[in-house]
Amino acid sequence: QTSLVSFFSKSTTEKKEISISEPVSSVVPLCLSSATDDTTPLVTTLTSSEVSDEMSSKKRKRRTEATKPKQNKRVKLKSPELELEKEPEGVALERPEPELEKEPEGEMTDYERDRLERIERNKRMLLSLGLNKAKGQANDKEKKAQSKKRIVVPPKQHCLRSRVKLPDFVHNQETKEKEHVESSEEEVEYEESNIGAYICSDAVENDEDVSRDEDDVLQGFLETKTQFYDSSLTRIYSMDYSPDGKLLVCGGHGGHVSIFGVKRKKMNGEVKGESGDEDQPLISSKLHKGWVSHVQFLSLEEMPNLLITSGNDKVVNIWDLNMQHRNQPKLVTTNSKLHTGGIFSMHHMDGKIITASKDSCVVYSDISPTGIVKRKTFNSHTSVVKCCRFRDSNTFASTGNDRSISVVDLRLALNENSDETGIDKIESLHDYCINDVTWHPTDENLLMSSGFGPTILLHDLRKTEKPLYEFKGHVKGQKTSTIYKPVFVNSGNSIVVAGPDSDILSLYNTKTGETTSRGIMGFSASNIIAKNNHLTIAHTKSVTMFKPLWKTAEVSNTEL
Numbered sequence: 001q002t003s004l005v006s007f008f009s010k011s012t013t014e015k016k017e018i019s020i021s022e023p024v025s026s027v028v029p030l031c032l033s034s035a036t037d038d039t040t041p042l043v044t045t046l047t048s049s050e051v052s053d054e055m056s057s058k059k060r061k062r063r064t065e066a067t068k069p070k071q072n073k074r075v076k077l078k079s080p081e082l083e084l085e086k087e088p089e090g091v092a093l094e095r096p097e098p099e100l101e102k103e104p105e106g107e108m109t110d111y112e113r114d115r116l117e118r119i120e121r122n123k124r125m126l127l128s129l130g131l132n133k134a135k136g137q138a139n140d141k142e143k144k145a146q147s148k149k150r151i152v153v154p155p156k157q158h159c160l161r162s163r164v165k166l167p168d169f170v171h172n173q174e175t176k177e178k179e180h181v182e183s184s185e186e187e188v189e190y191e192e193s194n195i196g197a198y199i200c201s202d203a204v205e206n207d208e209d210v211s212r213d214e215d216d217v218l219q220g221f222l223e224t225k226t227q228f229y230d231s232s233l234t235r236i237y238s239m240d241y242s243p244d245g246k247l248l249v250c251g252g253h254g255g256h257v258s259i260f261g262v263k264r265k266k267m268n269g270e271v272k273g274e275s276g277d278e279d280q281p282l283i284s285s286k287l288h289k290g291w292v293s294h295v296q297f298l299s300l301e302e303m304p305n306l307l308i309t310s311g312n313d314k315v316v317n318i319w320d321l322n323m324q325h326r327n328q329p330k331l332v333t334t335n336s337k338l339h340t341g342g343i344f345s346m347h348h349m350d351g352k353i354i355t356a357s358k359d360s361c362v363v364y365s366d367i368s369p370t371g372i373v374k375r376k377t378f379n380s381h382t383s384v385v386k387c388c389r390f391r392d393s394n395t396f397a398s399t400g401n402d403r404s405i406s407v408v409d410l411r412l413a414l415n416e417n418s419d420e421t422g423i424d425k426i427e428s429l430h431d432y433c434i435n436d437v438t439w440h441p442t443d444e445n446l447l448m449s450s451g452f453g454p455t456i457l458l459h460d461l462r463k464t465e466k467p468l469y470e471f472k473g474h475v476k477g478q479k480t481s482t483i484y485k486p487v488f489v490n491s492g493n494s495i496v497v498a499g500p501d502s503d504i505l506s507l508y509n510t511k512t513g514e515t516t517s518r519g520i521m522g523f524s525a526s527n528i529i530a531k532n533n534h535l536t537i538a539h540t541k542s543v544t545m546f547k548p549l550w551k552t553a554e555v556s557n558t559e560l
Contacts, residue, residue: 193324194282195305198261199246212550218490220507220517221535221546228543230258230281236538239529242297243304247282247321248536250543251292252526255311259283259321260543283321285328289313294346306332310355312342316365316372333371338363344400349390354398356385362398364410376414380406380423386483391439397447399434403427405449407461426464429457435483441492446510448486448495454478456486456497458510469513474499474506487530489548498525498537505537 108116228248235253241262242249251257258281290312298306298318305321307329315336323330341358353365353372362378362385383401390396399405405426412422432452440446446468447459454475457467474484474497482500489496494516495508503523507516527538535546 188325190323190325190330193322193329195247195259195321195324198282199244199305216550218494218507218516218533218548219551220519220549221496221505222549223521224545224547226262226545228260228262228279228281229541230256230284231541232256232284232286233258233538233541235540236527236543237292238294238296239527239536239538239543240296241529241531241536243299245531247297247305248543249295249297249307250538251287251295251309252538253291255286255288255290255292255313257283257285257287257292257295257307257309259307283324283327283329287311287317287319287328288315290342293343296346296348298348299350308346308348308353310343310346312344314339314342314357316343316346316353316355318367318372335365335372335374338365338372338374344385345387347389347396350393352390352393354388354390354396356388356398356400358384360385360400362388362396362406362408364414378406378408378413378423380404380408380425386434387436389437389439391444395444397437397439399437399449401433403430403432403434403451405434405437405447405459407447424461424464426459429459429467430455432479436485438486438488440510441488443492446492448488450484450486450497452479452481454480456495456508458495458513469510471495471497471506471508471513471515473515473518474504476502484525485528487528489530489533489535496528496530496535498528 228250230250232254233250233252233256236250237252239248239250241247246261246263248260248262249257250260260279260281287309288311292309292311294310296308297304298308303320307319307321308316309319310316313336315334316338317334318332319329320332321329338355339357339359339361343355343357345356347354351367353367355363355365357363360379360381360383362380363374364376364378365372365374367373378398381398381400381402381404385398385400387400388396388398394410395407396410397405397407407424407426409422412418412420415422430449430451430453434449434451436450438448440448445461447461448456449459450456454472454477456471456474458469458471460468476499480500484497484500486495486497488494488510493510495510497506497508498504498521499506501524503521503525504518505521505525506518508514509516521537523539523544525537525539529536533548537544537546
């Protein structure tokens with residue numbers, strides 16, 4: 001094989017071609033320097049080994065020149081001409097030729113020199129752009145100094161009814177917030193909520209009680225047009241009315257809590273319909289990480305709009321509904337150390353709190369100037385405790401999966417000098433787990449219980465060997481897997497229950513133990529409460545109101 005190499009003579013521009021019979025792999029054209037003789041070509045043919053040695057020598061020389069003192073580099077950058085003509089002489093004077101040809105052992109490799117050169121070049125570029133580390137650190141300090149949180153004074157409340165003296169534990173919580181304000185990263189500004197404005201507005205009742213005689217008998221309930229809706233309430237587990245009856249709170253799945261206004265607004269002397277703005281929640285927010293087990297308004301005259309909540313996240317919170325931030329009420333105090341398991345039930349009365357948990361315990365606490373304080377733990381149950389309810393400030397009942405009911409007298413249970421435990425038990429009158437207990441509203445000796453079985457039992461604490469009455473027919477079959485909660489109405493003379501997994505509403509007479517009526521609601525209920533003989537029934541994302549029907553009212557079975 002042959003290769004043609006083109007070259008030019010120094011004395012003429014005529015192009016000539018020569019043929020080389022040597023193998024191509026050993027011939028490499030390389031331009032070295034100008035010729036001194038007119039007949040000497042500018043292109044010289046070298047073997048591969050000679051070219052390799054020459055390239056290595058050139059490469060080492062260039063890299064050695066790059067590592068010269070910075071003084072030489074500055075001259076090189078300022079004068080390109082000096083770089084081409086004078087720099088090789090300076091290098092020769094500072095570094096003898098033997099050092100360029102031979103690298104002592106332990107000296108940096110070519111790769112390391114290239115790397116150092118790139119690092120120095122990058123540093124110079126960063127300095128020219130002002131992106132040095134020292135400046136960045138100074139900026140960080142300035143930002144931290146500017147991010148200190150200032151104390152924000154809430155705006156004045158325009159509602160005269162909300163200008164009241166706050167309880168001690170509310171003041172103490174605000175003091176703690178001010179003490180830790182420097183360590184807080186995010187500034188929180190609270191504003192007056194929709195609750196205060198709604199309470200101060202001119203409103204009327206949605207449903208008025210029908211005038212009746214004392215001897216009239218409750219026959220059933222009729223659905224009204226009053227309904228409330230919140231798409232966040234996929235399932236409601238607990239509801240409660242404020243002491244003045246103007247607010248309804250609902251809590252349930254996903255830790256979500258919604259508060260509705262249950263009065264219709266009165267404008268220009270006229271009542272504006274039964275549905276409208278009041279159908280949407282005044283406040284709707286996620287207040288717990290787990291599902292909400294209980295919601296209840298605190299019955300404190302000095303501050304009526306305090307809400308207490310509990311959840312499966314083991315936390316009990318107290319909220320100030322008069323103030324809000326991003327549609328979430330202001331947290332007054334909290335306690336997450338009462339139980340080691342999720343809280344299944346909670347009840348408040350006169351500043352005292354009881355909580356029932358999956359850890360098989362019932363904890364008695366009270367609200368003190370320092371917040372929610374744990375006082376005593378009761379271990380009278382052997383499994384999950386699902387419900388606890390005060391009868392009065394000294395007595396409460398609890399029940400759960402062990403199918404027993406405990407009645408506790410706090411006066412004896414908290415007395416260290418007493419020989420009595422203050423705990424009475426009702427054992428195994430239900431065939432399945434008990435999910436709920438409710439005290440009779442007028443007779444302190446009567447207690448109602450219900451579970452997964454087909455019966456509701458009414459107990460007389462003076463004779464606990466067997467129940468006073470058994471009510472049946474609201475459960476399809478012999479067992480259900482859904483928790484349902486019957487309620488007392490008509491001053492305790494009747495019991496109403498929404499059948500689990502059905503749309504049947506049943507009414508029982510507690511004087512005779514008989515069934516008064518049954519009717520179809522048209523939906524399956526998840527929770528039910530009663531106030532002034534009106535029913536509030538929760539179902540998927542909605543709450544519907546029912547009014548009572550007395551004996552004198554004309555009603556058919558399809559309307560019940």
